[in-house]
Amino acid sequence: MKSKVYFVAVNDGNDAAAVNKQLNKLLAESRVLDFIRKEDKVGVKVHFGEEGNTGFVRPHDLRVICDGIRSKGASALLSDANTLYRGRRLNSKEHLALAYEHGFTKEAVGIDIFIPDDNKKEDVIDISVGGKLIKTAQIARFFIDIDALVTVSHFKGHILTGFGGALKNIGMGCATREGKLAQHCDVAPVVYADKCTGCGECAIICPAGAIQIKNKKSVLVRKKCIGCASCIAVCPSMAMFIDIESGDDVQQKIAEYSLAVLKSKKGKVVFINFAVRINQECDCWGMENPRIAPDVGIFASSDPVSIDKASFDLVNEACGKNIFKEAHPKQDGLNLLKYAQDLGLGSLDYDLIKL
Ligand code: SF4
Ligand code: SF4
Numbered sequence: 622m623k624s625k626v627y628f629v630a631v632n633d634g635n636d637a638a639a640v641n642k643q644l645n646k647l648l649a650e651s652r653v654l655d656f657i658r659k660e661d662k663v664g665v666k667v668h669f670g671e672e673g674n675t676g677f678v679r680p681h682d683l684r685v686i687c688d689g690i691r692s693k694g695a696s697a698l699l700s701d702a703n704t705l706y707r708g709r710r711l712n713s714k715e716h717l718a719l720a721y722e723h724g725f726t727k728e729a730v731g732i733d734i735f736i737p738d739d740n741k742k743e744d745v746i747d748i749s750v751g752g753k754l755i756k757t758a759q760i761a762r763f764f765i766d767i768d769a770l771v772t773v774s775h776f777k778g779h780i781l782t783g784f785g786g787a788l789k790n791i792g793m794g795c796a797t798r799e800g801k802l803a804q805h806c807d808v809a810p811v812v813y814a815d816k817c818t819g820c821g822e823c824a825i826i827c828p829a830g831a832i833q834i835k836n837k838k839s840v841l842v843r844k845k846c847i848g849c850a851s852c853i854a855v856c857p858s859m860a861m862f863i864d865i866e867s868g869d870d871v872q873q874k875i876a877e878y879s880l881a882v883l884k885s886k887k888g889k890v891v892f893i894n895f896a897v898r899i900n901q902e903c904d905c906w907g908m909e910n911p912r913i914a915p916d917v918g919i920f921a922s923s924d925p926v927s928i929d930k931a932s933f934d935l936v937n938e939a940c941g942k943n944i945f946k947e948a949h950p951k952q953d954g955l956n957l958l959k960y961a962q963d964l965g966l967g968s969l970d971y972d973l974i975k976l
Contacts, residue, residue, distance in 0.1 A: 623970045624924035626931040627651035630975070631897055631918045637681050640897070644685045644919055650976045653891045653921045654686075657769055659694035661889075664767040665732070666790060667699055668775060669720040671854075672709040673907030676898045678775050680724040686773060686893065687731045695769070698735045699725060702761040702794060705801040708854055708907060713738040737761035739797045748881040752964075754874050758881035759800035765882070769889040772925070776896040776932040778913060779903045780853075780862065781871050783954030784936075784945040786929040787892040788961055789903075792875035795882045804874040805848035812839045816860035823852035823861060854905070872957035879925065880964050892928045894920040896936050901948045913948050914940050926958050926967030933958075935973075 627650070629643040648654060657663060665687065670677030683699065690697045703716055710716040713736040720734055727733055737744040739761075746762040764770065772787055779785035793804060809831075819837030831845035832852060839852075839860065853861040883890060899914040900906070914936050922928040933954070937943050945954060962969050 622968060623972045624922060624927035624968050625974055626920055626922040626924070626927050626971045627653065627974045627976060628920050628931070628935070629918050631916050633916045635916065637679070640919075641681060641685055644682055646976055647919055647921055648685065648689045651921050651974070653893075653923065654689045654693065654771070656888060656891070657690060657693040657695050661693075661695040661768040663690050663695050663697040663769045663771060664764055665690070665697055665699045666764065666770060666772045666794060667701055667725075668790065668794065668904045669701055669710070669716070669725055670723050670904045671907040672719055674904050674910065676775055676777055676900045676910065677723065677904045678773055678895045680726075680729040682895065683725070683730045683773065686771060690771060691731060697732045697771075698763075699730060699732055700735045700737070700761075700763055702737055702764075702796060703739055703798055704905065705798050705805060705850060708905065735763060737763045737797075739799070745797050745799075750877050750881045752877035752880065754870060755803065755877040755881070758878050759797045759803065760795055760878075760881055761797055764795040765885060770882075770886050770891075772890065772892045774892065774894050775898070775904055776894045776929075776936065777899050777903060778901045778945055778948045779952075779954070780949065781952070782875065782957055783949045783952035784929075784933060785903050785954075786894050786932050787925040788879050788929055788957055788966070789875060791882050791925065792877075792879035796878055800878065802848060804871060804878060805850060809843045809846040809848060810841065810850070810853055810861045812841055813860045813862065814838050816858045818858050818860075820857065822855045822857065826851045826855045854907070857908070859908070872954070873960050876957055876961040876964055876966065879961060879966055883925070883966060891921065891923055892925050894928050894932045896920065896932050899936060914944050922971070924967035924971070926961050926969060927971035930958055930969050931971050931973055
């Protein structure tokens with residue numbers, strides 16, 4: 622069965638006011654927030670952007686969405702879980718500080734931020750999935766305990782999944798650090814020796830002692846690697862990449878983690894994708910991150926599979942080619958969507974409603 626995906630166009634060069642106007646139109650005419658009840662506690666799942674990243678959804682856009690939630694009389698918190706790799710979002714205190722630095726203050730967005738702390742037992746919950754690859758998912762409890770979920774995602778390229786949108790934001794984004802490791806654990810990076818300068822930053826940051834510098838090149842012992850991706854994030858030469866042969870397993874794990882989060886949220890979730898500032902890599906990327914597509918617009922749907930497929934289709938249509946395949950030739954992010962559809966998370970078929 623087809624799901625509805627609502628869409629408003631945004632063009633390169635539209636200023637903040639013009640984007641806000643389109644977003645207001647999307648929310649008003651699609652009525653996608655109408656499921657929210659006065660007594661609901663709503664979680665707004667976002668990505669605050671790694672230090673140095675500029676692709677993330679802006680606070681002034683979040684303001685429109687948060688005002689829409691508050692207009693229903695509900696209470697809400699902005700939230701994201703901590704990261705696996707060693708950036709500024711590794712722990713709750715630094716993560717919160719970075720969110721403020723990126724402008725996500727209460728004055729700007731109208732609601733407070735809550736960053737669950739993996740070190741507190743009360744902030745973590747195990748959810749039984751019984752999936753092919755994930756039996757039990759470790760999720761930040763906040764995303765399970767809340768009554769309703771508004772998932773705001775930046776649609777862009779991704780090293781592991783070709784592209785990232787709503788499902789990536791939920792499956793990987795709501796997992797605890799332990800849960801993120803479970804999704805990455807088959808994935809050891811590879812070193813591109815021609816790009817490696819032997820600076821040693823990766824060996825210093827590696828928590829598993831899996832890297833040595835030999836003959837001025839980084840050498841990785843795969844059996845020691847715990848897949849935390851810290852070396853990828855820290856390498857100034859982009860000489861570290863994910864071993865993409867194991868990417869399909871990661872995509873299926875992300876889908877099974879998405880199921881863990883969403884199975885208790887039937888009828889109480891909406892997804893909003895921003896296909897603007899479309900970069901080659903995700904918002905965890907704090908380094909040079911080229912834009913690969915023009916701005917396309919903003920999507921809203923209750924179906925995470927449909928909204929990601931519609932975002933993928935319209936970005937590629939604007940580029941005249943599969944830009945994500947070009948950016949990440951060995952990844953096929955549609956495998957994530959197909960498996961999510963198999964799990965009953967949504968439909969690849971959609972009706973696009975242009976507003
Ligand atoms: S080699 Fe493995 S364990 Fe070490 S930093 Fe890289 S991903 Fe993490
Ligand atoms: S951080 Fe990058 S450039 Fe430096 S030694 Fe490691 S792989 Fe090579």
